[in-house]
Amino acid sequence: MKALAPDFYDRPVVEVARELIGCVVEHGGAAGVIVETEAYHESEPACHAFVGLTPRTRTLLGPPGRAYVYRSYGIHAMLNAVCEQEGVGAAVLIRALEPTSGLALMRARRGATGGSPRAGLSAGARSGRPGARGSLSDHELCSGPGKLTQALGISLAENGGDLASGPVRIAPRPPGWLEPAIVASTRVGITKAVELRWRFSVAGNRDVSRPWPRSAGVRP
């Protein structure tokens, strides 16, 4: 699989966020097409790099084309692609994938421990719902930033890795994804700079993490 070169990421982060839609993320024997992204830039307060260089933002301020992986809510790993020139804190958060290969592996990882502590044990069995565990649908595997890292087996150990050489790799849009229908909307789960429409997703795709707000103008 041919990966995107570092210079792909060396341009305005919002542009890269849009261009990454349709590209393929691969790790741990599984892969999926990116269907949702968000851009973050040091010039706005929702970005971790807003505060400048700290141990946490070292990768974020480093050279483009690297993976920035951090832990969220003490539980989930978040995968970002570092963008813009070295010294500028900017990254694209990969928020959702449409699974394309290694689905059995994804399902195994998602069903196993590693996500929410409660996921797995008590879940489905007790609620009586058939199959809350062990039989996740394809659309439940990678439809969220924490879900996709779990499905691909991406952990904090991958922080700083080169996205061209791996272990986490990103490849260009495959045939059939050359011109995705992209919708822009506001970012999810943040409390600052909420007005920026820096979230991009594939219109109508079933693997996105959350429905589109009315303002996005997507027809169901």
Added chain:
DNA sequence: CATGGGATTGACT
């Protein structure tokens, strides 16, 4: 050194 807050998810009321 102590504290507080998340770029979330899944279970439960």
Added chain:
DNA sequence: GTCAATCCCATGC
């Protein structure tokens, strides 16, 4: 809709 889990790290004494 509400809520807890859980840990890294930025911030403030």
